[in-house]
Amino acid sequence: MLNGISKKIYLTLIPPTEEDSRSYQVRIMDSLADQGLETRMSLSVMRKLYPLCDTSDWKITVSLAWDGVCWEIVNAEAGDTSNEHYGLATDIGSTTVVTRLLNCNTGECLAEVSSYNHQIAYGTDILTRIFYCKDNPSALEEIRRAAIDTLMENFEKIEKETGISSQSCIQMTVAANTTMIHFLLGMDAFCVFSTPYAVRADHPDFIPGKELEIPVLGYVYCYPNKSNYLGGDIISGMVATELYKEKDICVFFDIGTNGELVIGNEEFLLCGAGAAGPALEGGVVETGMRATEGAVDEVHIKDEQIQIHVIGETKPLGICGSGIIDLLAELFLHGWVDIKGTLYPEESRLIQKKGDSYAVEYAPGLFFSQNDINEFMRTKAAGYTMVAYMLRESGITAQDISKFYVAGAFGKHVSKESAITIGLYPDMDRDRLISAGNSSLEGAQKALLYKEVLDDIDIILEKMVYLQYGAAADFLDFMVAAQALPHTNMELFPTVKEKLEALQNPK
């Protein structure tokens, strides 16, 4: 039996007599106190006690919700329903909102569903949304409503799949970045992107579901945020990977439109965050697209030909992040671009003049231009610089890293080899490069199922030290040096160098 932030407890109570005429409420609370549980009772349960206790022959199951300070009895049901102990864990991404329904006794995941964030209607990127509702309470309410609607869509999917409604769930945990939490709570989020970056509220803690208009019996726990750019999704990632418990130094790298990085172990957690650019997610790039049906997600060059894999095995429509990284790595390894990423038209007839510059036709009629390459190089340089700079600042080398977690879909789908080849990840032992999956969701789930995680979160927040990028004078040098394939200093990427030599001088 797990020890999470909710409980379902079956009680067989002794019916009242004139000798023992304790109230219905006190009978229940005394019985829980016997189990070491100090509780308070919600009004809705007080109202339910009669005739529930009488008609159930005083055999009832109570639902307990932790509110951050104490246990609240939030429901009472007839008979033994202690096995029907459900909770929800949600990762609110700016694009996708993923919710899991969990059996909180066993930890079994009963369903995992996802929906597009309804806020996309107000802008695909976060900034557009922030500006949409800046100083405009009714627009903010639309945005908030969109977050709730997305959750409701997930709840409906879960109910359809399992027959279990959110109203049978005691608690929900949420991990999300600072902006998403601001929107969920109905708070203006302009602060996230404007100096002095003091956000409105970063410790939402346990909020009654009712107040948030989220139909769960108890509370919604939102992961705290460390700062404007270091959101609850990263804290949640720490919990998921247990990086803060490691003896050896580990890295947690979450890269997308923004990049967040944590280096540390049980003793310290050094954090950084910065804009990486939408290029990594297929944005900016002319034929770039999200990793959905029709996206080229794998690329190989063999016998002068470009071989591709398309998501959904359909006609290619564009290229997503993992495809781009593969493409760039292959172009480089096969000498179709130089270290600066400049296309060599003489190397392949697939490199063709398009307007003023060259572009490579990676699929019939789909081109990746010199401009796309340059854009992408800047983005990957920003990502790498984040890591390199922080390693330097903390006096750690890539070889010291015991585990290098890459979070999110990126970590899951991008080829490690290709990412190292283009110099996005440091050149290190591949086994130590680990996909952390949706660590934000994993962490949310852990907070639901293991109450002690709440204490760990405080410890994590306390340990985290935020390193301001660009504060050091030589930050720009780092950035410029990283704008090469894999890096202007090839010695930093010995395995890429080897591979290159092997390809260029085949035995």
Next chain:
Amino acid sequence: MLNGISKKIYLTLIPPTEEDSRSYQVRIMDSLADQGLETRMSLSVMRKLYPLCDTSDWKITVSLAWDGVCWEIVNAEAGDTSNEHYGLATDIGSTTVVTRLLNCNTGECLAEVSSYNHQIAYGTDILTRIFYCKDNPSALEEIRRAAIDTLMENFEKIEKETGISSQSCIQMTVAANTTMIHFLLGMDAFCVFSTPYAVRADHPDFIPGKELEIPVLGYVYCYPNKSNYLGGDIISGMVATELYKEKDICVFFDIGTNGELVIGNEEFLLCGAGAAGPALEGGVVETGMRATEGAVDEVHIKDEQIQIHVIGETKPLGICGSGIIDLLAELFLHGWVDIKGTLYPEESRLIQKKGDSYAVEYAPGLFFSQNDINEFMRTKAAGYTMVAYMLRESGITAQDISKFYVAGAFGKHVSKESAITIGLYPDMDRDRLISAGNSSLEGAQKALLYKEVLDDIDIILEKMVYLQYGAAADFLDFMVAAQALPHTNMELFPTVKEKLEALQNPK
């Protein structure tokens, strides 16, 4: 500055800078922590922080509500409004609901208003109301709504008088009997009067105003009940009189339709409760009425004439409790009735034949009949027996009683002399007979203004021992013996005996 269950604290915060970019929320909570206050923040306040903090130049006043376990920040306002620190204390009687608006910094009462309990529409007596909504949720909702509407009427009166709305108040405290609390919370109250007398919930504690549909910023605290007949109004009376802190033995007597009695001091609290009968409040008696305009509330017999005082100095319409007690005492002292209460028509031409029996014309055209006398004698006997029986059970004599508190309107308006003369109160030093006034309301006010009272309430509940009347074999003998004026054993009322002798043998 009082230390109650709410606080208003003016904070001059340091605006955020890039060096100190703590969130709005954390700036406030840190600032309160500096004052030793661990807090959590309500969602509504998180939503308010922007633009409030910015537009107020970071000078704000926060409202804190104690929720029974910790302080919650329930409001934030621009500037220094710490002097506008308001709270409400309410006594919910089955007939009258009295509410005070208090300055929670100073304890000053800014307004006291009262309204008839809207539940009267469902029955003037509690039992009728209980039966009206028994096992009928929609009727129960009507009764609950009536309680809320009564409170709203009081809030409106207060706002009219002071300009201060309930929504500017942080907390409200409520003291009431068990049934009234059940109705306020929307709980079936049949349990109060039916075996085995286990009520639904007797520790409502702090309930969010919002949940109760009571428009205060924070919580509604309801006094706990000890048992079905020993309600929060009695616990509140203990707090008001501080009987539980006394070294010497005191008595707390609340008599109306029901009677509740507590005998004790800092060491013990022996309690009893029972039906007294509506006669004490002017019910049953033919021309009886409540103590409102037109009621005879004082009676003297002088020179064979009955002199009366009428509330509102108008034409008399009937007689209320204090008038009845005076009347009966005077009839007895002047020999118009004997020790059994039997009218002596030969003693006054005001005693006239009415139907089968006699009646005394206490005001022109208004009669108090033999039947009225008999009814009232039973009621007063029930009241006295409660006291006498419990004194005997605890081995205490009337002379041991340091203070004898009589609660409510009864204690306030009834003549001590008359009440002793008819044997309703024990014959004791008049200075020790003290009117406790509306001690239920006083106690509610104390819980609002002095947070340590909450601990005292736990102590009181623990000390209280409930004595079941009628359990002893000789209870009925007690009752019968008390059905005389003042008592069958005149030695128990030495001052009455003296007075009687003085009157009958004038020097």
